[in-house]
Amino acid sequence: MEQDEGPAAVAGAGAGRRSTGYLLLTVDAPVEAREAVAALLHELPTGGLIEEEGAAGLVRLRAYLRAEAAGGRLRELRRRLAALPSLGLGTVTPELRLEEAAEEAWATAWRAHFHAFPAGRRLWVVPTWERPDLPAGAVPILLDPGMAFGSGLHPSTQLCLQLLEEHLEPGCIVADVGTGSGILAVAAAKLGAACVLAVDHDPLAVEVARANVAHNEVQHTVDVVVGDLLDPLEAPVDLILANLTAEVVITLVPRIVPRLRPGGRAILSGIADVREAEVLRAIDQAGLRLLQAIGAGEWRALLVAAAGP
Template sequence: MVHWWLELSVTVEHEAAEAVAEVLSRYAYRGVVIEAGPEGWNAGPVIVRAYLPADDQLRANQRRIEEALWHLGQIRPVSAPTCRSIAEADWAEAWKERLNVLHIGQHIVIRPSWRDYTPAPGDIVIHLDPGMAFGTGLHPTTQMCLLVLEELVHPGAEVLDLGTGSGILAIAAAKLGARHVLAVDNDPIAVKTARDNVIINEVQEIVSVMCGSLAEIAGSYDLVVVNILARVIVEMIQEGLAVRVRPGGILVAAGVIAGQEPEVVAALQREGLALVERRQRDDWVCLVAKRGNP
C-alpha cells in the first residue's frame, strides 16, 4: 500500500490551467486540484497540483509529465513542475491549514470539521473533511455549482453527482431538500472520503455513495451535476450522460475553462440539452442545460 506521494505543482496563467490539468490527470493518483495563486483567483497565476503514487512507475510517469509539459510550453507559457515527497498525514495537515469556514450564496456554509462555528438561523452547514479527495468549496467551479444547487434543488428531487470527490455537492443537495442523491466516483479513496462526510453530515439516509463510472449508473434524475474537466464532460456526453437526465430535468456542467465552452455546449446540444444559464468566475464557466420534454 502506498503511504506517500510525489506532489507535482505547476504555476500557470488561468488560460493554461486546464491544459496542464489534463496532462497531470493522465498519471495522477486522484485527479488534480487547481488552487488560487498568491494573488488570489482574480489576479495572477494559479497552481495546478497532482499526486503520483510512489510506486515502480513513478520515475517513468514523472518523466512523461515533464516531456508533455515541455511540449505544451512551446505553445503557451508553462513553468517546469516543482516536486516534493509528501506523506498522507502531512498532505491532510497541509489542507487543514488552508481551509476556513466559507459562506456561499444565501444559506450555505462550508465548515471544515476541525473549525468551530455557531450557525445562524437559516444556515445550511456542510461539515467537511476532504481527506485525500478533492472538493473543498474553495474552487470557483465548486462554488458556482453550490450556488446553482441552492437555486434549483427542490424538495423531493432526485440528484446525481458524478465525480463526487469529497461529496460536498451531494451533501449540499441533500441538505437543500433532495429526496435521494447518488454520488459516484471512480476512485476508492474519494468514495471512502465522501462516505465519511455523508455520515458526519447525517445524510446517509438520503445520499448513496458508489464507486463506479457513468456506464454503471441506471435510471434518470431531476438534476445531474458534473464538476470535472471539460474533456471528461464531453466524453461523458458522448457516452450517454443525457439519458441520465429526466425529460424536463437539468444538467449542471462545471470545471470548464471559457476557451473550451463552445465544445461542451455543442456536445450538449447534439444530445438534446439546451443551455438555459451560464455562470462565469474568472476563466471558469458553469453551464446549466435543460433536457426537453418528449
C-alpha cells in the same frame, strides 16, 4: 514507450524511509501565471492548494498528490507549464519540483490553510475540525476533502453549488456524477433532495465521500458508489450534477436524456471557456437545450434540460 513519471522518479523515494504514498508538488511560477498554474494543479486529485509568496516576482503553489494517482499526469503537467510563457503568462517557465511527502505532513499541512467559507447564498463549506459561528440560516457542508477533489475552493465546484442552490427543488431525486469529496451530494441532501446517488470511478474518492456523508449525517439520503458516469443509476432522476472536465462532459451528454425524468435538468461544470463551444455542440446533438450558463474566470457551468417538443 516513454516511462510515466511517478513515485520512482521522485527524489528521496525509497531512501530507507517508510513510503507515505504521497508526493509534494511545488511549483514556483511568475505571478502573471498564478491563475493558470492553480487551474492546472486543480485538475489533479489533490486535497487543495497551498499558496505562498515566493522569491521576487514569483508565487509558490504546493499540493499533495497520491503517488499512485500521479501516473502520466505529471508529464502532462510539465508540458502544460512549459507552454505558459508562449501564452504570454510570464517570461519564464514555472519550475515544478517533486518530493516524497514527509510522514503525516501531507495529511495536515494544507489544513492550516483551509477554513470555513461561504459558497453560495446559504451554503457554507466548513472543515470538519472547525466549529465557526455561522450566520442565521446558513447551511453548513462539513467537509474533510482529504486527497479527493472537492474542497469547494475550485471555481467549478462553486459554480455548481450556485446553480444547485438556485434550482434544486425539495423532494427531488439527484445523481452526482464524479462526486470526489461528496461536496455536491451533501449540499443537495442538505438543500432538501429526497435521494442522492453519488458516483465516482475512484475508490479513494468514494471512501472520502462516504466519510463526508457521515460527517453531515445524511446517510439516509445519500448513497455513494464506485462506478462509471451514469452506469450505476437504476432509474431516471430529476437532477444530474456533473463537475468533470470538458472531455468527460462531452462523453456524458449523449447519455443524459434517457436518465432524466420529465422536466429534469443537468448541471454540467468543469468546462474551461476554450472548450465551451465544443460542449455546447455536443449538448445540441444530444437533444438537450441550454437553460443557463454562468462563469467564473476561465470556468463555465451550464444548466441544461431535454429539448422536448
